[in-house]
Amino acid sequence: MSSLTRAFSSTLGRKLIMSMTGLFLCLFLIIHVVGNLQLFRADAGKAFNEYSYFMTHFLPIKIVSYLLYLSIILHAVYALIITVNNNKARPVGYAKVDGAANSSWNSRNMGVLGTILLIFIVVHMGNFWFQYKFGDMPYTQYETSLSDPTQVNITQLPLDGTKRVHSEFVDVERGVQVVVLKDLYRIVQLSFKQWWYVALYVISMIALAFHLYHGFQSGFQTLGWDHRKYKPLIDGIGLWLFSIIIPALFALMPLYIYFFN
Ligand code: HEM
Numbered sequence: 001m002s003s004l005t006r007a008f009s010s011t012l013g014r015k016l017i018m019s020m021t022g023l024f025l026c027l028f029l030i031i032h033v034v035g036n037l038q039l040f041r042a043d044a045g046k047a048f049n050e051y052s053y054f055m056t057h058f059l060p061i062k063i064v065s066y067l068l069y070l071s072i073i074l075h076a077v078y079a080l081i082i083t084v085n086n087n088k089a090r091p092v093g094y095a096k097v098d099g100a101a102n103s104s105w106n107s108r109n110m111g112v113l114g115t116i117l118l119i120f121i122v123v124h125m126g127n128f129w130f131q132y133k134f135g136d137m138p139y140t141q142y143e144t145s146l147s148d149p150t151q152v153n154i155t156q157l158p159l160d161g162t163k164r165v166h167s168e169f170v171d172v173e174r175g176v177q178v179v180v181l182k183d184l185y186r187i188v189q190l191s192f193k194q195w196w197y198v199a200l201y202v203i204s205m206i207a208l209a210f211h212l213y214h215g216f217q218s219g220f221q222t223l224g225w226d227h228r229k230y231k232p233l234i235d236g237i238g239l240w241l242f243s244i245i246i247p248a249l250f251a252l253m254p255l256y257i258y259f260f261n
Contacts (some may be wrong), residue, residue: 001052011085017078019219021071024081026216026242033249044154046142052132053166053182076118083111106158113211120204127191132184139164140183156183170214192257205251213243 009015035055035252038048131137138159145151151178157164167180192196216238218224226234 019222021075023219048185049181113207116207140184192254198254200260201254205247208244209247216242
């Protein structure tokens, strides 16, 4: 066994992988929630579809996406290994690293919450991400007047087997800018018109809130970045940003579309 393999199969090594991947996923959530705020715009999904196109075609973001998929897998696999080992060797193993008296309750709790989130991510990516990349997607054409950009003519192109592609051009004769986009907004809208789908999202966001409440500060603690001076700041960000604001904004999206869109 090489020293690197040995390091990452030790208890501390596994916890380090968990914390690094977990904090990277937290960073992703900030970008994801900000981007998805486009769903609240009353523009028939133009900004949201443009944002989705940018996220899937801009090379640096594509590279970071692969790191993201790897992080999700590593985070879930190492969580499983740690949980199985804790169950075998409780109370010694985890308590040594975490140092908290209630660590076994916390780790069990994190496991259940993490499982709900993993199910959520599989359903979520299957419905949106997989559909966008490999599914039979609807397209929408947006014609924006060059003289008055608030004037937008929207045509939902039918799913009639015609091969369509993303395109963008200026029609000088008609004085409009034409953009044809894959309409992920329509897929999101259709999904969030089903009550059970909205319920799945809201329940998952409650799980996310509790998972991140413990996970965010625990990640910093494992990395040793929990100096007394910064701990109140880390705890504050963990509480307000990651366990209140971000889950609440994510939960509001399906609720907004279900009730008001
Ligand atoms: C209401 C809340 C949410 C909405 C409307 C939403 C919407 C979307 C959409 C439309 C995509 C596909 C984007 C694309 O391929 O361009 C996507 C991808 C993704 N979402 Fe969400 N999302 C939500 C919440 C979440 C949450 C809470 C998580 C994690 C816990 C999450 C994790 C992901 C991941 C990992 C991807 C793949 C990203 C990539 O390929 O780079 N999403 N989401």
